[in-house]
Amino acid sequence: METTTYKIYSTISQLPSSWDTVASENAFLQTSYLKVLDKSAPTNMQCFYIGIFENTELIGVALAQYLDVNKLESFGERDQCLKTYVRNFVFKNFASHVLFLGNNMITGQNGYVFNKNMDFKSISELLVACADEIIKYFKSKNTKIHIVSFKDFYQHCADELKKFDFASMYEFNTQPNMIFDLNPNWKTNEDYIAAFSKKYRDQYKRAHKKIEGITNRELTWEEIVSNEERIYELYHHVAKNAPFNTFFLAENHFSSFKKQCGDRFKLVGYFLEEKLVGFHTLLLNGTVLETYFLGYDEQVQKEKMLYLNMLYNMTKFGIDNQFKKIIFGRTALEIKSSIGAAPLLMTGFIYHTNKWVDKLMPKLFPRLEPTVVWQQRHPFKEH
CATH class of the missing domain: 3.40.630 (Aminopeptidase)
Incomplete structure (x- = not known):
């Protein structure tokens, strides 16, 4: 060295x-x-x-x-x-x-x-x-x-x-990263749906029917800027209901992202009677599609299965554009596994600068990190 x-x-x-x-x-x-x-x-x-x-x-x-x-x-x-x-x-x-x-x-x-x-x-x-x-x-x-x-x-x-x-250092594993390795044989969204077992094909159809009346489209930088306050409100609602936070994004985060990364950053808005009721974001990272932050109106999400439909739409984008994998990140593990993502354990290391507190890290850390109990779903026929 x-x-x-x-x-x-x-x-x-x-x-x-x-x-x-x-x-x-x-x-x-x-x-x-x-x-x-x-x-x-x-x-x-x-x-x-x-x-x-x-x-x-x-x-x-x-x-x-x-x-x-x-x-x-x-x-x-x-x-x-x-x-x-x-x-x-x-x-x-x-x-x-x-x-x-x-x-x-x-x-x-x-x-x-x-x-x-x-x-x-x-x-x-x-x-x-x-x-x-x-x-x-x-x-x-x-x-x-x-x-x-x-x-x-x-x-x-x-x-x-x-x-x-x-x-x-104390080694820890928090919630896994949900990763969807896309089947290279899927050339269209229809190929993906055809791979589902009956139960999950029915789930797809039901979600698809529920979302009728909502349109979605990618927003330009100008549209992101003019909707920034609403976008932030929708993001903030989801973020503050997460089990644990260490930060909240700045209000201009999404417009900054679009301005800096252009076409590699996608913000897709969901509209009900012209009103923005949800959005999801994606970053194109070589052959990998990275999902980023999203937001939604709680009422609309419940009625229209909005979150599940967002997951399906992100997957469709990944297949249509022949990405190799989609990184769905942590949280909502079960619903992400129901569309095809699988858990990959990620490891971290942590220490406290006070050596007495650091000695207690193996006892303290598990109490600070919310435990998540979930059941992995296997939506495809071969399971």
Whole structure:
């Protein structure tokens, strides 16, 4: 590692010119997306961009995010009980300043990318060194980082990292990432529907019938801007009813995203009698279709099975445009499995900067993370 160095940047304008060449494999590390974070990150988030060099050549890029959980209006309003009260108290006092190495806003291994083979010993040393430097930076500003989390690794990467600097950290698995590997033989949406067993074909037909009267179409940047307040209201309704939150998007997030990423970012609006009642978003990431945030009117969602129809529509888009897989992310695991997505376990590592609290991490962490009980569905005939 003698010749490997890193540099931490706090603004996009400082990034080396070869950044996007190195990040070409991952849209969530390219400057067009990082500019979205720069211009419209959640109000309680600050981003850091890490360049990794071999001598003077940029060979890797990574993302870190600092979150001040104190600035949050709600940690998730669904579970109003003593457990929530205790969790919120603990968060405010022992875990309100959190540093993520990776992207806390999305699911998947999107924290770093290299354009050459790197051994896991070097990767683990680099990630830990970057975290230490950012902790020092905040200390100089009189802010104490409580928790450091290295987020979302595939199991084989996690196993390798554990052999080195990550060995002493608490390893955790939260909800799995729901991934739909699309069958390459499906050329049309009809092929997909034909693959369902009777029960799930009936579910598709029922959902399709329910949504009659609602139209959907992709919105232009201008339309996103003129509907921004309504889009945010629909997003915010869904976000605040999630079981657990560490951030809320900024109100201009979706228009910023469209402006920076153009055709690679799609926001599809759902209209009932000309009124916007829901939306979903997608990011085209090479051969992978990434689902992003969505929102809906609760009443319409119940009556029209809007959420399920959104999942079907995103799948149709993936098949029509011959993507290899769709990343559906965490949450709503059962309904996502009913359309064909399957769970992939993601691993994270976490430590508390207070070594006494850190010793309690194996006891504390499972109490802070809401447990999800769900049943995987198998919608296709071969099951």
